[in-house]
Amino acid sequence: MRIVVADDSVLFREGLVRLLTEVGHTVVAAVGDADQLPAAVAESAPDLVVIDVRMPPTMTDDGAKAAGELRRAHPGLPMLLLSQHVETRHSVALVAEGGFGYLLKDRVLRVDDFLDALTRVAAGGSALDPQVVGALLAPARRDTALSRLTDRERDVLALVAEGHSNAGVATRLHLGERTVETHMRAILQKLDIPETADHHRRVLAAVTYLLLARPAG
Known part of the structure; x- marks a missing residue:
């Protein structure tokens, strides 16, 4: 699977890239800013995008906003949002179309669950963290x-x-x-x-x- 990773934490981003690479995926781009994400996706044509919700430039919900813009520009593009904290403002519209997931970052530490979520989202399904559902x-x-x-x-x-x-x-x-x-x-x-x-x-x-x-x- 060809994947784009967007996360402003260098340590987390590099760790995620290593994990994905070790299990056989290809990370075609890794960016640390929501403003860089549209170009990275357009240039690499990934099968899936993994996006941190809180990213520069404002460190609020830039990643979630970028996800919505990507879905409009690339209908059907599977994407998985990650966050330290639950932010539900943008999730409902995205999950309605499938090919969408939203997990808290500690879920990545549960490698099997995380990789299973990636597979479901890439196949057009959904993967929502129980805490995200609970917050709704x-x-x-x-x-x-x-x-x-x-x-x-x-x-x-x-x-x-x-x-x-x-x-x-x-x-x-x-x-x-x-x-x-x-x-x-x-x-x-x-x-x-x-x-x-x-x-x-x-x-x-x-x-x-x-x-x-x-x-x-």
Whole structure:
């Protein structure tokens, strides 16, 4: 896989480049500034971009903004955001299109989980850190369509929003895969997700979860 890495920390960036290279990927560009990212992507045509949320020039959400600009300039380009802290402002619109992940940086230390997330995102799926999903929850807004779901159905949907397959959800919740399928059918019905291809219905369900659970503001 051809990957562009964007992170202002030289130590973290070089460590990530080494990790990706050692497992067989090719890092075609590594930049430390959000302003350098569009040109690096245009010149190298990567299969995936890994982007730090907080980068120069302002050290706020420049990386997340750059991700949105890249998605508009290169529709379908898979990208994985990394951050020390949860920043959810730009994530919902990106995850709605698939090929998107958002992990906290300590997830990189769990190498197998991180590499699995890379693979899912590059294949057009999603990978959301549980803490990112948790940050989107707002008790004051649970009188929405999500209130129709049982606690177990919410558990299932939260894992789907993180990018897990039915088999992955079953493993994490210690359920049978058919049980997860039954929960998903109930979730799609309760959330009034229209009949489309199964993959797109799952994405719509995940996006609905994120939108309805997202804090206001």
